[in-house]
Amino acid sequence: MFRRSLASSSSSLLRSSSSLLSVVARPLLMSSTVTLSARASLFQPTCSGSIRCKSSTYELASEGKSTHVKDLKRDWAEKGPVAFEEMKDISKRASSSTDVMILDVRELAEIQQGNIPSSLPLPLSLLEESLKLDPQEWEERLGFRKPGRDQPIVVYCRSGKRSQSAMDKMTLEGNVEDRFTNIRNYSGSWNDWSEKYKPTREEEDDD
Missing domain, CATH: 3.40.250.10 (Rhodanese-like domain)
Known part of the structure; x- marks a missing residue:
């Protein structure tokens, strides 16, 4: 029973990590074309890749414990x-x-x-x-x-x-x-x- 409970908790954590990544990224994506690779770990989701929007390229990079987005212009x-x-x-x-x-x-x-x-x-x-x-x-x-x-x-x-x-x-x-x-x-x-x-x-x- 203990093993089953631990496995269930780990599975929930993984689903939560993936959901968190989805929630964080969704406001940026809108109707954009996405090129994104992601790997969920037990305690910390990490991701890398780029998101191309109409006037910007958003780059996601994981450094330590934080994931941040940099907006690069494409208007020209x-x-x-x-x-x-x-x-x-x-x-x-x-x-x-x-x-x-x-x-x-x-x-x-x-x-x-x-x-x-x-x-x-x-x-x-x-x-x-x-x-x-x-x-x-x-x-x-x-x-x-x-x-x-x-x-x-x-x-x-x-x-x-x-x-x-x-x-x-x-x-x-x-x-x-x-x-x-x-x-x-x-x-x-x-x-x-x-x-x-x-x-x-x-x-x-x-x-």
Whole structure:
């Protein structure tokens, strides 16, 4: 009888732990698509994974006795690919520290032939290794500040294919906690820009 009672109590604890996890997560999920892995232990539920909502990615991580959620912005990414007219406006206000960051993922020899104003060089061939750098190493090697994970970013290349690959690497590959959440691709890229962009007289004088 004692064994049966202990087994029953353990089973109840496990059900309670799972129910608690469900109750805590439910207000966040709403109608979201969920990718979540969970493991209930006898005394402490633990979980890991990510929950994608319309404008945010919620990451659940267990550290010691607490499970917490970090909200990462996705509002910029949800606008989809960037077109030329919007790119003109972005290039005028882009900044590596406060607003949208423009990353040119072409190789350096290509960049030397011309680039979009305010863009910063990050060749696709260096991207994978660069993403592993901490902020200080990033700035020392690349010469500009490492963007925040949910900072608005636009990537471009020559035709839009390599920049799509760069966006995929930054948003889908590697550890979940290192991925970027707010990136858009200028799908026309340099081919589109060089064909359509006409600098003003002021911009020509500055050159």
